[in-house]
Amino acid sequence: MTLSTPVIILGMHRSGTSSLAGSLQAAGMSLDEVNTQATHNAKGNREHQRIMQLHESVFANTGHAWNRPPPHEAQWQASDRRERDAIVAALETSGVWGFKDPRTLFTLSGWLECLPEARLVATLRHPGRVAASLAARGGALHVAPSRGLELWRHYNRRLLSLWHDYRFPIIDFDAEPATYQRSVNAVCARLGLEGQSDFFDTSLRRSAAEGIDIDDECTELYESLRDACLASEGLSS
16 A cells, blocks of 8 residues: 655745646646646646635734735644644545645644644745746735845745754755756655656746845845755755
């Protein structure tokens, strides 16, 4: 019998989490029913609707939202835990399965309560490109570049803190395509995925960082996370 291997994908919004989830799915990881078409994601955001709604509920417990994230780990209520357990029961399968939602950076402890064996993998993108991508969206999803950089710092400070705690692979979404694909393939092998992933293509990167001033704090944090990418390469093999 094939053992169940849950995988949790971490990373800031607009940082390649959809690309990483789609790549792992193409290699054989089960995501269940996820979004495969979206206005701002060429191949869909690969997110599960019930998990998105759960995270909205967890954030709302203390008046937070994706663009107003909590300062630390979000607080789960009993009703949230019951819904989490129901979601896991519905998604869990033999073999490799998992999910992604950038808000998981602030809800991870609640997931690890019921999935202590979960494998973690993350993705990183340059702050200027993330800010440009957030600014390119219209309507309620639009985020001004200065605010986008603030959000990038907040989410990625959390990512770096979690990396220090758990030492998981971080994939650089800004890497050259061949390098990026090698990193994805290494993670697939580490997770026991035997399929070949051809999900990624360069159309998934549509935002440049020109004209966005990156402050020193973002620069230092990005460099620290790039170092974590390099340090975690051995974890992918």
